[in-house]
Amino acid sequence: MDRETTRSGATLQDVAREAGVSLATASRVLNGSTRTVNDKYRRLVVDAAARLDYSPNLSAQATARGMTTTVALLVADIADPYFSSIADGVVSEADREGLIVQIAATGPEPARELELVRTLRGQRPRVMILAASRHSTHAAPALSDELASFEANGGRVAIVGGNELPFRTLPVDNAAGADALARALATLGYRRFAMIAGDEGLTTSDDRLRGFAAGLEGSGLTLDSERVVRSDFTRDGGYEGMRRLVEAGLDDIELVFAANDVMAVGALAALRDAGFEPGRDLAIAGFDDIPTVRDVTPALTTVRIPLDEVGRRALRLALDDFEPATTAAVPTAVVLRGSTPAISALTPRPPSGP
Amino acid sequence: MDRETTRSGATLQDVAREAGVSLATASRVLNGSTRTVNDKYRRLVVDAAARLDYSPNLSAQATARGMTTTVALLVADIADPYFSSIADGVVSEADREGLIVQIAATGPEPARELELVRTLRGQRPRVMILAASRHSTHAAPALSDELASFEANGGRVAIVGGNELPFRTLPVDNAAGADALARALATLGYRRFAMIAGDEGLTTSDDRLRGFAAGLEGSGLTLDSERVVRSDFTRDGGYEGMRRLVEAGLDDIELVFAANDVMAVGALAALRDAGFEPGRDLAIAGFDDIPTVRDVTPALTTVRIPLDEVGRRALRLALDDFEPATTAAVPTAVVLRGSTPAISALTPRPPSGP
DNA sequence: TTGACGCTGGAAAGCGCTATCCATCGTACC
DNA sequence: GGTACGATGGATAGCGCTTTCCAGCGTCAA
Structure with missing residues (x-):
């Protein structure tokens, strides 16, 4: 009944004593080692551990x-x-x-x-x-x-x-993904773009901006830098960015590219709140392909990054001993959805120019 | 140049030596203690630690x-x-x-x-x-x-x-939240319900089902158990659940309550894929108020749980020494949105009954 | 001047575990 | 039959840190 009686919190020492073997042997049996242990002892230890509900103290293992x-x-x-x-x-x-x-x-x-x-x-x-x-x-x-x-x-x-x-x-090829997106959108017939980017200096956002602009240029188009608004890299940042674009006048814009999906979702909301219908009055595209964007309306065009794979590969990258050669970049893929219909489906709005 | 020279990985021992004090003193200065240390020594230790870029080994602290x-x-x-x-x-x-x-x-x-x-x-x-x-x-x-x-x-x-x-x-009062939702929906004029629940035995889902049924009964309505489909507690489960409801015939259903928001979002998609317009042909409600549901179309009626507060309070609950009295339940609140318009806005569909 | 006492450093005994080294034993080989 | 050697268990020295416990010292009251 003394406090030693409260089972569990059993230490390896306890297990060794209970099994009638040395600490070293118990350790070898329970927590892996290059050394082999005679089956007779092994069994004793395993049983004792089970009986005492032993659970190795990871902190102690770590220090040792x-x-x-x-x-x-x-x-x-x-x-x-x-x-x-x-x-x-x-x-x-x-x-x-x-x-x-x-x-x-x-x-x-x-x-x-x-x-x-x-x-x-x-x-x-x-x-x-x-x-x-x-x-x-x-x-x-x-x-x-x-x-x-x-x-x-x-x-x-x-x-x-x-x-x-x-x-x-x-590497996540943000630039290449944005480039491919720009080209795909150009192919759909889009000509006049705006972008909601994150703060300057945020590399992810910068790369996507750069890639998008490059892709447009590769299609003979341009992204007017006056049409790039900067905002927080969040849903509310996207909302705010779109609000500002609307305020500045949407007349000569056909498509808004948000630097990531959560921003795009925010932009969608802002657009609606301003009385426009996304995917009809204005096209919107995002980046990342987070699960949500399949389910908003219209479904969002985006650049897919296999995010869970990114997580898995990042861990593997750190863990594996490998040739220090460059790691293959995570593949990105353009996913066209309802938010960017063929340009002909868009309500025509005359460019502000002559 | 020997391997000791690679700085960092400095141990408390190193800091003590560098500062010219004992291990005990160094420990007292750097890692908190009831004991006070003379300011002269304190300074020595702090400086030495900074110089060596010391970072305490948490595992060792933990074992000690x-x-x-x-x-x-x-x-x-x-x-x-x-x-x-x-x-x-x-x-x-x-x-x-x-x-x-x-x-x-x-x-x-x-x-x-x-x-x-x-x-x-x-x-x-x-x-x-x-x-x-x-x-x-x-x-x-x-x-x-x-x-x-x-x-x-x-x-x-x-x-x-x-x-x-x-x-x-x-406690998260799932039952009370669902009850309140049911009553609110009854007030909006809804009379005929179905539910997409999780597997039986999943307490969260069971509680919500029970509360919803109770709320309806409190309003003189009933939830026909034949109208309760069971599915995975995920987005795809919700999709599948709605698919089955559609297949079985929606004629005498005005509103589908999904046991959580991700399921509701899946249900929304399934409904659309089946050619119906959620919020017009059929109302949908969820539970949790995850961020997404503001942004789907129509915005989803749900029961709000302040999730980050849940996280914070759970930790506080565990940490604080407090009277073992019952902890106040996390408040839930019904949030009505576009997915459940007043019943008059719903496309009338005759009940299958007489 | 002498204790008693509070204050503060240092020595050292752990915390639970791993891993090295040593001892013992059985076997194979000549 | 003796020796060399591989196997395998046990004793033990750490791992980096905390926390007694003890010692030295200055202070204050008598």
Whole structure:
């Protein structure tokens, strides 16, 4: 009845005693080792462990081994479907590897990324995956230092989508995807575009903007820089961006490209609230192909990124020992849906020009 | 140039040596303690730590203290907005407390919940939050045992929404919310209902079904049990459920209540694919008020649960030392939107009856 | 001047586990 | 029959950190 009696919280020591073997043997049986253990002892240990409801203390293992079984994942906002889909991929792959995922969110301030990396480093995770949309210049050197010293101590780093930091990176070809989208839209007959982009310096957004403009030029068209509005990289940012476009006059715009799907969804709402019908009065396209966009009306044209695959591959990239050759970029694919009908289906609105 | 030269990975020992103080003093300065340290030494230590870029090894702290700084969160599917919104709340509140969140996902098989709890227990988290929709009977005793022994060792448990397990529970009044919804819909003039529910035994779904039926009865109406179809608790499950309802004939149905929003969104799609216009030919309502449902067309009537607040409160519930009195349930609120217009706006379809 | 006492550093004993090293034993080989 | 060697169990020295416990010292009251 003393407090030792409360079962569980059993330690390996307890198991060894119960089984009548040494600590070392118990450890070898229960927690893997190169050494083999005689079946007689093995059975004793396993039974004792079961009887005591033993569960290894991962923290202790970690300090002893100097290595954890955790994966740290850094995202901007876990409630955003883009990130939660990636997280899903990371979690499921980690699960296959017997690893546990720790999630941290930077929230709207990118500066927190550095701080969080620092905190997470304390956990000595096996892998650190940075998926938070990073700003190009910001605290890059400090962040880079932090990550370098993490790697110097045996940690693995994988970065999703960026490509200016000297770490294993899973390229997402944002520029190429946006380029392909632009060409596809040109083929549909669209000629006059506007874009709702994220803040300048947000690499994801910048790449998509650049790619889109390039794709248009490749089709003999242009994206007037006056027609690019900047806004938060969120649903409400998209709403606000579209609001501003409407305010400035939509007359010479046929299609609005939002730098990501959540923004596009916000734009859709803003357009409707302004009395226009998306997909009829104005076409809209997004980027990412988050699950939601199949279900809005009209369904949204977008560039598909296989997000859960991104999560899985990011983890693999960090984990695997591989030739340091460039990793193949995640394939993107244009998905045309109802929000960008053939131009002929659009209510004709005369360009403002002569 | 020897491998000791690679800076970082500095240990507390290193800091102490560098500062010329004892290990104990360094520990007291850097990692909190009741003991005060002379300012002279304090400064020495802090400076040394900064110089060496020291970052405490949380695993080691955990084994020494017998207590971690992590929160384990168990969800069914992190890509589902319901769960990711809750996760968001947990993560942000944990952040305020200096805790780190570990996420595990059971996926479609509820049986994995037990297995995951067992694994997570190995981490000795400070708190374990179970948000995965639990099935009523399933492995309840085994799970209960596991959680009990976790608590016996100082862990804290919080369960979201369920209420049959003997642990701290954050009640979500699914039944009352569904009841209120039913009454609101009755007030709008609806008389003939169907429901797309989750599998029997899934408590969340069962409670909502029960509450909805009760609310209708309170309004002098009934929910014909033949009009309740069961399906997966997912978007595709909702699609499938609606498909079956359409197949069985919609003639005497005015409104379909889906047991959660993602199902409702799937139902919306199925309805459209079958050639009907939701909100005109048939009304639809969901439950949860995930962000998406504002943006589908028509916007979805639902019962709002403040999901991020649920996450935050679940963590607080686990963390706080409080009177073991019942915790106030999370308030739910009916939100009427375009998917359930006043009945007069619905295309009249004669009931199949006489 | 002498204790008693509060304050603060340091030594060292763990926390639960791993991994190295040593001891023992059985077997194969000449 | 003796030796070398592979197998396998046990003792034990850590892993990085916390937290007693003890010692030294300055202070204050008697």
